[in-house]
Amino acid sequence: MKEFVLGGARSGKSAFAQRRALESGLQVIYFATAEVGDAEMAERIARHRAERPAEWGLVEEPLDLAGALRRYAAPTHCLLVDCLTLWLCNLLAAGEDRLHAETTALLTTLADLPGQVLLVSNEVGQGIVPDNPLARQFRDEAGRLHQAVASRCDRVIFVVAGLPLTLKDHVA
Secondary structure (H helix, E strand, C coil): CEEEEEECCCCCHHHHHHHHHHHCCCEEEEEECCCCCCHHHHHHHHHHHHHCCCCCEEEECCCCHHHHHHHHCCCCEEEEEECHHHHHHHHHHHCHHHHHHHHHHHHHHHCCCCCEEEEEEECCCCCCCCCCHHHHHHHHHHHHHHHHHHHHCCEEEEEECCEEEEEEECCC
16 A cells, blocks of 8 residues: 655654554565755754664665665565655755656656555645745645655545644555
8 A cells, every 4th residue: 555644844744654654564664865964954864763663674765766665665564755855855956857767766666566655745835935946846846746646645644733634545
């Protein structure tokens, strides 16, 4: 089953996705897309590592997410990706060609992955129109990615104030 968990900053989306991973009863492999760019981010990453269960696997993959998911997907695994918007930022920095190649690869790969997949992302389309071209490109790319991922997932959950709202549930 593929689940997509969206929410704003500090909405509780990651905590919700982690609970879903624990409830799966499967071996959880956490896919971290963040890169350490400064001291604050290093501290944030260290805090997130400490909060996750020690028995969870960890894959740090800032760009080739589709390839990493293919390598670790199995019927006995729950793959938890946190988060797609950080991954998208990394891809924007890598250039247009890489951005389109990697997003296409992810969207193509999702359908064939065995086991459970949880994808977490920040909803960024509900705010004001950004005042600079890069921020507008990010918002537009995130919106397109979210629509495409949501269409390929069995379940889509929007988390607000720690409360999950089911937007789509096509679980057989």
